[in-house]
């Protein structure tokens with residue numbers, strides 16, 4: 118390989134025929150990979166670690182024909198459709214292998230490169246007792262070597278964060294995310310029910326697509342909103358109504374309103390692919406998780422530790438998980454209801470359906486008039502026409518009205534198992550153990566030593582942090 122391929126810049130442009138979000142099917146990692154292979158006439162078996170940075174992900178990119186871009190920019194005729202950006206591509210052509218150990222060194226120099234940590238108990242918790250939703254995010258480290266901290270979290274039945282995996286790498290690049298996700302896949306496997314939620318960083322999108330081809334990658338609606346240029350609070354409220362709509366009818370009604378009041382935002386949302394951000398259109402169940410706020414709050418917890426050396430940071434993470442497991446195990450042992458407090462609160466809020474009119478169809482099917490709509494409910498299949506029941510796992514007002522109609526004392530039976538006592542107690546049944554004093558550790562003789570890393574400087578362009586907007 119010629120060395121001038123290692124760093125280069127080229128122009129990209131929005132090609133109308135390939136328009137679409139980078140997160141959508143219009144532009145996949147393999148397409149981008151292929152474009153680079155063709156452009157530089159690389160052999161099919163060349164190993165490429167491709168990472169790139171864009172200032173906007175709202176459009177597909179086409180890097181196959183720079184001349185066309187230059188022409189367009191010069192003539193300024195097609196600028197409305199064709200806008201140019203600079204794309205920095207870093208190609209690392211050194212051999213890249215996925216090690217099977219937690220801490221790995223690349224090259225002969227034994228330089229520390231990346232770290233992946235997953236505690237076995239957390240992985241088993243996730244696979245057995247938690248909803249298959251993972252939020253992933255990165256935060257910049259402030260210590261001597263800078264670098265980036267990667268985190269994946271899931272949520273328990275009490276809507277509390279459960280850290281699943283943790284990592285440190287040199288920067289938020291494609292190779293780093295891909296390696297980290299590949300080790301995560303060794304722990305949890307890939308499956309078609311798995312949902313990832315993250316911001317729209319291109320490296321995350323590529324890593325999910327490459328390492329978890331069966332899973333679905335949804336985007337954080339808060340990050341999406343930041344790119345829409347919504348003019349006022351009312352429009353932001355409208356945006357949240359659209360994202361959170363359970364039915365496609367509600368979604369369409371509010372989207373139509375947005376199209377009238379701010380057509381550019383409407384167009385951006387359409388291009389981003391509604392299945393990525395709309396609850397009504399998501400092919401999997403998003404529950405109440407429209408943002409990646411939870412994972413960012415874990416990063417916020419570690420903010421004071423981010424100046425610490427790698428081992429200290431890793432131990433801080435482990436100790437945090439140990440403490441959370443301990444406290445929640447106590448909480449689970451003293452549960453008041455058959456469902457978690459959070460789920461109970463949610464259900465209570467929906468108990469305003471006393472005046473709703475219920476008519477029976479048969480033993481399982483009912484018709485509930487809520488003053489605005491008539492919804493059909495099937496207690497056997499767990500489906501209500503409003504879709505809240507099946508998309509949240511918690512009974513909607515219609516189901517609650519039926520339980521009242523049937524003279525039942527509660528509606529626990531209609532709450533999904535994720536929120537019930539046995540699952541919640543099992544979530545924290547395993548203990549996370551202390552590592553003890555390092556002075557007392559027994560080190561194997563052939564232990565591999567790592568020398569300090571070469572970390573990248575933090576990348577610009579990430580939102581600093583993090584006024585969480587309620588989702």
Ligand SMILES: [Zn+2]
Nearest residue numbers: 501503513515
């Ligand atoms: Zn309903």
